Amino acid sequence: MGNNFIPLRIAGVGYSLPKTVIKNDDLKKLYETSDEWIYTRTGIKERRVVSGNETAIDLGLDASKKAIAKSGIGVDDIDCIISASSVPPQLYPTLACTMQNKLGIKNTIPAFDLTAACTGLIYALQVARGFIGAGIYKTILIVASDNNSKITDWTDRSTSILFGDGAGAMVVTASEDGVDDILSLKISANGSIGQMIQTNMPGQCCPLVEQADEVGSGKIIMDGKEVYKFAVTTVPKYVEECISMSGMKAEDIDYLIPHQANQRIIESIQNRLKYSDDKVISNIKYYGNTSAASIPIALAEGVEQGKIKLGSTAILCGFGAGMTWGGAVVRLREGIC
Numbered sequence: 001m002g003n004n005f006i007p008l009r010i011a012g013v014g015y016s017l018p019k020t021v022i023k024n025d026d027l028k029k030l031y032e033t034s035d036e037w038i039y040t041r042t043g044i045k046e047r048r049v050v051s052g053n054e055t056a057i058d059l060g061l062d063a064s065k066k067a068i069a070k071s072g073i074g075v076d077d078i079d080c081i082i083s084a085s086s087v088p089p090q091l092y093p094t095l096a097c098t099m100q101n102k103l104g105i106k107n108t109i110p111a112f113d114l115t116a117a118c119t120g121l122i123y124a125l126q127v128a129r130g131f132i133g134a135g136i137y138k139t140i141l142i143v144a145s146d147n148n149s150k151i152t153d154w155t156d157r158s159t160s161i162l163f164g165d166g167a168g169a170m171v172v173t174a175s176e177d178g179v180d181d182i183l184s185l186k187i188s189a190n191g192s193i194g195q196m197i198q199t200n201m202p203g204q205c206c207p208l209v210e211q212a213d214e215v216g217s218g219k220i221i222m223d224g225k226e227v228y229k230f231a232v233t234t235v236p237k238y239v240e241e242c243i244s245m246s247g248m249k250a251e252d253i254d255y256l257i258p259h260q261a262n263q264r265i266i267e268s269i270q271n272r273l274k275y276s277d278d279k280v281i282s283n284i285k286y287y288g289n290t291s292a293a294s295i296p297i298a299l300a301e302g303v304e305q306g307k308i309k310l311g312s313t314a315i316l317c318g319f320g321a322g323m324t325w326g327g328a329v330v331r332l333r334e335g336i337c
């Protein structure tokens, strides 16, 4: 980083989950499957989905409010909002603009969504780091509210077992004490393998012309085996690179807080780092894959449940459609969640 680069403080983290629980056995009403099949291959027992009057916008707002409250920073001191959802509840107005409105922010601060699928949180952290580092914005709300149930193909038993809804948020700000909470951060993409996870926009051509492409279903289409292979070959190595960039040794980092996609993928990273179970945060059993929201959910819930002691360090890592992936070694200060 340049000499004038302003360091970043992670000030607050929050999460929110829908109330409705769908257990593996419930899915038997949709197709032939079993709790045993799903659990042994993925580590998932249940997931949450929005229902009734509850929306993913509510979840995003709840997570944002919790992160802001923990940060101790006034809502009017936020000067940029980035939504990093993989599956935002709506395309327009963007989730970021909706959050600005619902949080009652009267200043016309910039608010925008970025899409990096399940790696969104790490991508947004890098963008926020650039803004803060260059002195462009001082305090940024990052939010991811993933409404996966909306685009899940509930007739496809190999993908619909995996996903759940949930939201996570982070407030990051210019560090007043000169200590940078980002010890290293790297993001990557490889569009040439993008076909592994696809969601084509639904819709049609102008009625005056011939339909050019097949109409998209708007549902997640995934080559699970290929994604699995990609994840276990790319992510553990990448995590090691991020650790080495941070100047730390794997054994000196307190926790691994990975994207919750599949317990076996989490274990592949754990084995590479030779971490004991108490250093690895996994809640996939209860929430499935909540995309970009999964890392802040795992972090804030881990603290709540006493699995994570603050005043520590952690490696965050994510991967997802694109394909995209990213990792960050971060400092977790007292009081952030």
Ligand code: UT7
Residues within 6 Å of the ligand: 032, 033, 034, 037, 038, 041, 042, 118, 157, 158, 159, 161, 162, 223, 224, 225, 226, 227, 228, 231, 261, 262, 265, 289, 291, 319, 320, 321
């Ligand atoms: O952030 C996005 C990240 N995405 C991921 O991390 C996905 C990574 N991939 C995976 O986790 C695994 O590929 C899955 C868990 C999705 C699937 O496991 P798999 O071992 O790759 O299974 P498969 O799709 O190759 O299916 C194997 C068999 C098939 O039967 P046949 O053709 O061998 O007779 C499927 O029809 O298992 C069958 N099957 C099921 N059986 C019972 C597929 N889904 C189910 C199911 N219940 N839910």
